[in-house]
Amino acid sequence: MHVSDTVIDEQVVTEPDGVTRSRAAVAGATAAAVAIGVGELVSVIDTAGPSPLSAVGEVFIDSVGVRLKDLAVSLFGTGHRTALVISMLIVIVGLGAVAGLRARHQLRSGVIAFSVAGAAGLAAMLSRPDDLAPVSIVSVGAALAAGVGTLWWMLRLALSAPAAPIPMPGAAVAGRRGFLTTSAGLGAAAAAAGIIGRIARGGDPVPAVTANYALPRAARRVEVPNTGINVAGVSPYITPTDDFFRIDTALRVPRVDPSTWTLTIDGLVDRPVTIDYAELLSMDAVEVPVTIACVSNQVGGDLVGTAVWQGVPLRDLLDRAGVRDDAEQVVGRSVDRFTAGFPLTALDDDRTAIVAYAMNGDFLPALHGFPARLVVSGLYGYVSATKWLSRIELATWDGVHGYWIPLGWSKEAPVKIASRIDTPTNRVDAGRVVLGGVALAPSVGISAVEVSIDDDPWQPATLGRVAGDDTWVQWMVEWDADPGLHWVQVRAWDAMGQMQTEEVSAPAPNGATGWHRRRIIVD
Numbered sequence: 001m002h003v004s005d006t007v008i009d010e011q012v013v014t015e016p017d018g019v020t021r022s023r024a025a026v027a028g029a030t031a032a033a034v035a036i037g038v039g040e041l042v043s044v045i046d047t048a049g050p051s052p053l054s055a056v057g058e059v060f061i062d063s064v065g066v067r068l069k070d071l072a073v074s075l076f077g078t079g080h081r082t083a084l085v086i087s088m089l090i091v092i093v094g095l096g097a098v099a100g101l102r103a104r105h106q107l108r109s110g111v112i113a114f115s116v117a118g119a120a121g122l123a124a125m126l127s128r129p130d131d132l133a134p135v136s137i138v139s140v141g142a143a144l145a146a147g148v149g150t151l152w153w154m155l156r157l158a159l160s161a162p163a164a165p166i167p168m169p170g171a172a173v174a175g176r177r178g179f180l181t182t183s184a185g186l187g188a189a190a191a192a193a194g195i196i197g198r199i200a201r202g203g204d205p206v207p208a209v210t211a212n213y214a215l216p217r218a219a220r221r222v223e224v225p226n227t228g229i230n231v232a233g234v235s236p237y238i239t240p241t242d243d244f245f246r247i248d249t250a251l252r253v254p255r256v257d258p259s260t261w262t263l264t265i266d267g268l269v270d271r272p273v274t275i276d277y278a279e280l281l282s283m284d285a286v287e288v289p290v291t292i293a294c295v296s297n298q299v300g301g302d303l304v305g306t307a308v309w310q311g312v313p314l315r316d317l318l319d320r321a322g323v324r325d326d327a328e329q330v331v332g333r334s335v336d337r338f339t340a341g342f343p344l345t346a347l348d349d350d351r352t353a354i355v356a357y358a359m360n361g362d363f364l365p366a367l368h369g370f371p372a373r374l375v376v377s378g379l380y381g382y383v384s385a386t387k388w389l390s391r392i393e394l395a396t397w398d399g400v401h402g403y404w405i406p407l408g409w410s411k412e413a414p415v416k417i418a419s420r421i422d423t424p425t426n427r428v429d430a431g432r433v434v435l436g437g438v439a440l441a442p443s444v445g446i447s448a449v450e451v452s453i454d455d456d457p458w459q460p461a462t463l464g465r466v467a468g469d470d471t472w473v474q475w476m477v478e479w480d481a482d483p484g485l486h487w488v489q490v491r492a493w494d495a496m497g498q499m500q501t502e503e504v505s506a507p508a509p510n511g512a513t514g515w516h517r518r519r520i521i522v523d
């Protein structure tokens with residue numbers, strides 16, 4: 001048999017019918033994986049722009065989320081980015097397999113399928129031109145070329161490899177390598193490219209971009225007290241930054257250059273104000289511990305934390321712009337398009353509300369909103385805590401709806417009274433056991449925490465000292481535990497005398513309620 005390479009190629013290109021269905025699917029799936037890997041790798045040449053994968057994911061989060069509201073909330077509202085990315089990979093590799101099956105009869109239809117996917121990636125990028133890098137567009141082209149090339153190569157291999165009854169030129173190479181080995185190798189290379197891309201995009205750029213700035217000393221500081229609660233297992237009063245919960249809709253953490261960043265205060269104001277980073281740092285600042293909480297926090301959950309925030313009082317910034325009488329809402333806008341709005345009247349009491357630029361003694365990390373974010377005591381994050389803040393707009397109440405409002409979450413969202421048992425978690429030895437945890441009613445403060453064991457009468461807990469009403473409080477109770485199975489529950493009272501409700505409700509639409517209970521086995 002003397003068949004030239006060209007003829008084999010020609011056969012594969014025009015009628016790869018000889019390829020089994022499973023091999024065609026594997027070829028297509030491999031090609032899709034390679035395309036994603038190449039897209040991730042090429043796009044990191046300029047991390048300002050998205051990769052094809054992240055562009056599609058971001059558009060998905062912002063648009064499909066509206067219809068799949070509850071799913072979106074449970075997936076992204078609680079930060080399950082990894083779940084989203086893995087789902088996308090599965091779907092895309094699956095679509096690649098389908099494209100492979102189509103290409104089995106006609107390579108052209110496989111090429112068309114890949115081109116459609118490429119066009120979708122491009123469209124996703126072009127729909128959000130504000131953070132598009134030219135490299136992003138190049139990465140789509142590179143991904144498409146790599147995908148189509150891999151598809152062609154894999155089909156050729158499938159046709160000529162082990163199943164081929166007669167040795168052919170070209171088949172010799174394929175025969176040695178093997179179809180599945182090649183697929184696995186390419187898959188591994190694609191995964192490596194993806195991981196390299198992740199690493200290149202990961203890492204906090206803030207230490208480098210703040211090298212030329214000094215963190216100023218705050219004009220007014222609220223000291224962090226020694227709380228007096230030193231119980232192993234109880235959350236520290238101040239949450240270390242690395243342990244601080246992170247919630248946002250950003251697949252890629254915005255990387256903001258402080259030397260070009262500005263903050264504008266406009267809308268219903270007398271004179272719109274724009275300040276730059278240096279000016280923000282030069283204003284009189286406060287440094288104060290404040291607890292912030294996510295509305296998605298479940299009873300007993302950990303989407304809540306306390307940090308020492310440093311920043312400029314929001315009122316000072318609003319006064320510079322002169323808030324007009326018709327303003328009713330403060331809307332924070334982020335460089336990543338996120339928005340959150342809360343009533344202007346929330347600023348009437350003495351709660352802390354600041355444009356924060358530092359957290360626990362350091363510049364804000366990128367994850368928590370560098371260069372500046374809002375921190376408002378007593379309001380859930382989705383209506384108040386805009387990270388990567390670029391604009392504060394004064395609006396009427398109905399004039400603007402923040403990001404999560406059309407998705408079914410309440411427009412007003414004061415933090416609900418909550419209490420949590422941190423320790424013990426499930427098993428202890430009989431005898432003296434210390435129960436402990438945290439309770440919060442930020443902006444008002446907690447006046448009492450009570451614990452009940454096995455439905456015995458409620459007993460008061462010892463409360464830790466606090467910096468003020470803007471933070472949670474640590475609590476503890478001693479318990480002489482008998483062997484057996486016990487139920488422990490906790491409830492709290494705020495400073496207005498309001499008791500935490502026992503009524504169980506889900507986080508949507510404005511925060512979970514109910515008492516936290518734990519089952520403890522005493523040995």
Ligand SMILES: Nc1nc2c(c(=O)[nH]1)N[C@H]1C(S)=C(S)[C@@H](COP(=O)(O)O)O[C@H]1N2
Nearest residue numbers: 245246247248249294334338381382385387
């Ligand atoms: N730009 C932006 N800011 C945001 C969000 C977001 O998705 N994008 N999420 C908000 C929500 S829902 C919460 S609970 C807080 C969480 O802040 P953290 O990640 O610093 O804990 O950020 C708020 N600020």
Ligand SMILES: [Mo]
Nearest residue numbers: 294295381382
């Ligand atoms: Mo949140």
